[in-house]
Amino acid sequence: MKLTLHIWRQANAQAKGKLERHEIDGISEEMSFLEMLDLLNEKLVTEGKDAITFDSDCREGICGACSLAINGRPHGPGQGCTTCQVRMRSFKDGDEIWVEPFRSGSFPVVKDLMVDRSALDRIIQSGGHINVHSGPKPEPNSIPVSHPVAEEAMDASACIGCGACVAACPNSAGMLFTSAKVSHLGLLPQGQPERYSRVQSMVHQMEDEGMGGCTNHGECQDACPMEISLAFISRMNRDYMKATLIEPDQRRGKLSNQ
Amino acid sequence: MNLDAGIPEGPIEEKWSNYLEHVKLVGPNNRRKYDVIVVGTGLAGAAAASSLAAQGYQVKTFCFQDSPRRAHSIAAQGGINAAKNYREDGDTTYRLFYDTQKGGDFRAREANVYRLAQLSTNIIDQAVAQGVPFAREYGGMLANRSFGGVLVSRTFYCRGQTGQQLLLGAYQALQKELNTGNLEMHPRTELLDIVVIDGRARGIVIRDLITGEIRSHSAAAVVLATGGYVSTYFHSTNAVNSNCTAIWRAHRRGAGFGNPCMVQIHPTCIPSTADFQCKLTLMSESLRNDGRCWVPRKKGDTRHPAQIPEEDRYYYLEERYPSYGNLVPRDVASRNAKYVCDDGYSVLGDQGRAVYLDFNDAITREGKKTIGERYGNLFDMYEEITDESPYDGPMRIYPALHYSMGGLWVDYSLMTNIPGLYAIGEANFSDHGANRLGASSLMQCLADGYFVLPQTIGNYLHDIYMDKVGTDHPAFKQHEDSVRDDIARIMSIQGTRTPLSIHRELGELMWEHCGMARTAEGLKTALAGIEDLQEAYHKDLLVPGVADGPNQVLERAGRLADYLELGHLMCRDALERNESCGCHFREEYQTEDGEVMRDDENFQHVAVWEWKGKEDAEELHKEALEPEALPPMTRSYK
Structure with missing residues (x-):
């Protein structure tokens, strides 16, 4: 050829x-x-x-x-x-x-064809993790995770962090990438304690990296090598909305302070 | 060379706890005074660096990738072992130890292997707490599968992406530590030298892969977690940038290299059919849970596999090894694939060498959906590469280089013979002997990174409290200059041979003579051939471009110099070991039915090689292995 x-x-x-x-x-x-x-x-x-x-x-x-x-x-x-x-x-x-x-x-x-994608690492750094140290942990079977939930978390966690979603999006949105991590950790019981603080810090970091917002073109899902679903973006938006309504830090304040 | 492994006293099951009870510690308020360098941020490196930073040490990490999340640990597919005994099928810590020792053909250090088996269950707990989405049963409990060389189901998995998920767990833990200020990350850098001052490792010299700048970093201790060295063979399942440079340069500064000839050949990979191929793609060992290996009984049978009736198929593993069948260990499965192809039964005919791995029975038994859930991504990967679907017909597979059991010699605390220099994960030699069982590399990397090194390093750091050496010490300048001279020399040759072409030739020599079957004569041929290639490298190498910017050809050229030296040592080690054990199959030493023949009387030791300078041959030292808990036996899987 x-x-x-x-x-x-x-x-x-x-x-x-x-x-x-x-x-x-x-x-x-x-x-x-x-x-x-x-x-x-x-x-x-x-x-x-x-x-x-x-x-x-x-x-x-x-x-x-x-x-x-x-x-x-x-x-x-x-x-x-x-x-x-x-x-x-x-x-x-x-x-x-x-x-x-x-x-x-x-x-x-x-x-040439080499780019700097450290923005994606900074989004993970901002909240894409569970705060646990190395050391003895509870027996994992003591917290059952239903098969479909584990599978959905895995669908999201399959993200390889290539950034094709950002490159494909007309808005250069990082929402498929960010929502995949927010959903992976937000679906599992281990990710619940930081669920709402996580989504806020990750979304804010994404914005600080100059990435746009989602306007439902679906180009990201189409370009994604792991075929990660747009539905995770909806999930992230829902979590973000809830987080801004019920953020624990604000809830702890006295009414007179607000 | 001091090869005292420092194995703690007591019965084998109490050694690790004895060690922990007596180990010296650095207090929480003092840890911030210590810099620790971690080179390589795959599973072992990221696990260690995040754990040390969380304890309060000042950690600096280095990797050649643009992000730690891209380390090649990510490509591990099948699973990770742990003696949880969730299936009540008779698993225990001792059995995991037993399987690993037997799997390694009794050439690993017993105390390390037992500790690994003890720590295996903690790893699963740790990973689950980090949010690693292991496969679950419908009731919500963790699922298991089986791997080769064992009679229990103890492997935990995330589809065919277990390495990816475990690495992401460690990577996320690492990113998290950036927020504490205890961690500094240096991606896109490559280690080019280790600085040893007064017998202690004090820092490293790196090249910034973007600017080309040569820089030094000092630290109280240096940890190498830079993986294995089978890229020496050019064609392997490793990533195209995986390399031996860090461990080799450490070796050249005095670190002993243990069992260099022990490399694993994985039985199920997509066969090599053309010389433009840059690598070989692995198909997970987990496929042998449901896939059956066979070749036609008639030579040159060109019928479509589906047209070949049952009686004309030779299920060679099931027939030869009735009790383990398709789940024999990797070295046995690989060797048998080679035998049937040697005998002319390759299913690729003249085009190459391959055997069938057939899922038809499993699909008929359990349905396409169930098999798809188990192996879907592997089947897709196979189809993308070969344009054939494993749902419709068998895969064609052949063994390929995959993993190195050998590596830097370390003691029980994972420290090399250079005080202050540690090697963890695949970079060290300690836990797998002459053959590694499936699903145990992830286990070793994480045990070393999360649980062993963070608890042993204090024993060394405690000792050098207040004694600091910075990059202003003249030794750093000397090392930097020697690295710069090396690069200038490589750039100035301007000959005709590209690094890729020399590497490819080295790979062919190694695969032919130091691969699945080795002979004294073949190894001598390889040694001479490698010496010729070394000469071609030094006289006729061609590297265009500049050194003060990104130059991937220069990177490859630098690594190639190390492959050539290491390849030479691997052949020497293989020549010196006059026995067969695990992956190391010397044709002169085999039983009547073609199984390996160990010589415990003369070779029950780790061969540790000492660099004696460019002009002189390496010197061989031996660490005797003294198994107490499990005396060596004939390794049979029949």
Whole structure:
């Protein structure tokens, strides 16, 4: 298979980037998209040119390092898979392909196709956890969790933190990502004590990262490699609403103070 | 080299509690005076760093990924063992210890393995408290599945994403500590040297992978949690960036390397069919709960598998090992897949080597929905890669490099022979001997990270109270300069060979001669071949681009230098060990029916190698293993 690639090259965060044209031949259908880029890079290196920089690690769709948009779509043409899982059989001989980094104001380009997604880590830092130390804990079977609840929590927790949802959203909203963590922990009994403080701090952090709000386009769900459901966003909105009404810190104040 | 493991007194079940009763501690108000560096933030590193920061130590973490959540622990699929005995099927702490020791072919350190079995149940409690969504039964209780090499159901799981969920638990705990101010995180950095001053580990030298800057960090103790080294083989189930650099550079500064030749070959991976492949994808061992391994009885049978009647199928594991069947340990399953392919029964014919893993019986018995709930994401992954659905026909699988049981030598407290330098998780050698049972790597990483290291490190730190060394010490400058010289040298060669091409060749040599079956002659061929590759590396390497910015080719080149040296040592270790045990199968030492033949009289020891400088050969030391609770026996799964 012979392809024409237009690949985003950008020296660093401050530099102006541009699309660079490459012709590549000898691509087989079984290759993954990233193996195709490996091949191109090997060619560039042999010619003494600077290789194209892109993040990737596990190459099996679980680490979430892939941050490529192929023909404008985060993670490319596949449904429910990451860039590293896209196989070249999705393309045909003679195709022209445009490869860019995930585009979002919250994800500055580091170099070429590599972006900075530390915004997602800061959202988790703000509240995406349960405050327990290492040490003896209660026997887990003493707190039963019904099968459907455990499964739904797992659906949400399957998020790989790639940020495709943010890149796909016309508003650059981080709501699918944030709601997945809010829902995972909010569904389980262990997450109840901090349920309402968590949702508030995470939503506020998301806003501080410059991410927009959800206006129900559904692009995030469509681009999500783990097929995480939009329904979690509704769940987060509901929890946020409740939190602002019943926030314990305010409830503890005396009426005269309010 | 001091190889005193410091195993506590007393009967095996009391050793850990004896240790804890006598260990020296650092008081809560003094812990903030100690910096601890943790390199690698996968399961072991994130668990240790979050626990230490929560205790009050000043922790600095380093990882090459952009976020700790991307460490390769995330790819572990099947599950984690714990001796909870929820199924009332006869599980006990002793049985988990027994299975692990036997699984490792009696080449692990008994006291460590017993402690691991004791701590296994705490891990589940800890993870559940963190919100890890383990699979539950309809009544709300935790569910279990079985793994190879055992006769009980003790594996806890989150679909086929157990590693991901446990890592996210540890990662979240780590992010939480950022809020306390006890933790500082340095993602996108790579360790390039360990600073040892007056015999103690005092810090590290790193390269910032974005700016290319070389920097030093000092600390009272350094913990390496940087994983294993099977990327040496190029094709493996490891991530493309997983590497041996941190442990190898520690070794070059004096840390002993234990059992380098002990690497695990996982039986069920998607076979390698083309040389452009960057890695091999694992299909979880849990699939062998319901999948049956077979090949056609007739060579070159090109019929569609569904058309091959029962009597023409050779269920080789079930026939050879009736009591464990498809759930034999990994080394046994891998070796048998190799044997049937060696004999010409590969189901890929001339295209490659593979056997069938068939779910048809399970789907007929329990329905597509139930099997889908159990393995859905693995089936999807398989279909994405091969374009064939395991619901409609068997998977084609073949063994691939997966895990390294060897690693830095550590004592009972997980400290290497360099005081102040610790190695935890896959980076150390201690718990799995010559073969690791499924679902025990997550267990070891978390036991080391959450429960062992946080309780042993005080014993060392207590000792060096008030004695501080900062990065202004001249040794740091010297180490930085040597790292800079190394990089400048790599960039200046400007030859014709790309790092990828040399790495690929190294991988082929290692797989051929130091893989599933090894011979003295083959290992010698590999040693000579690696020496040629080392020469090609030093004379003809080509790394374009610059060193003062992101340069992934340069990163790969730096790691490759270490793979070449480590690969050489692995072959030497394999050559030196004139016996077969677990994964280490020397063709010269086998029983009549092709099983491994151990030599306890001469090889019941850990082979610990000492770096003697670039020009001199490594020196072999031995830590004798003295099993008391479980005397070695013939390892049979028939």
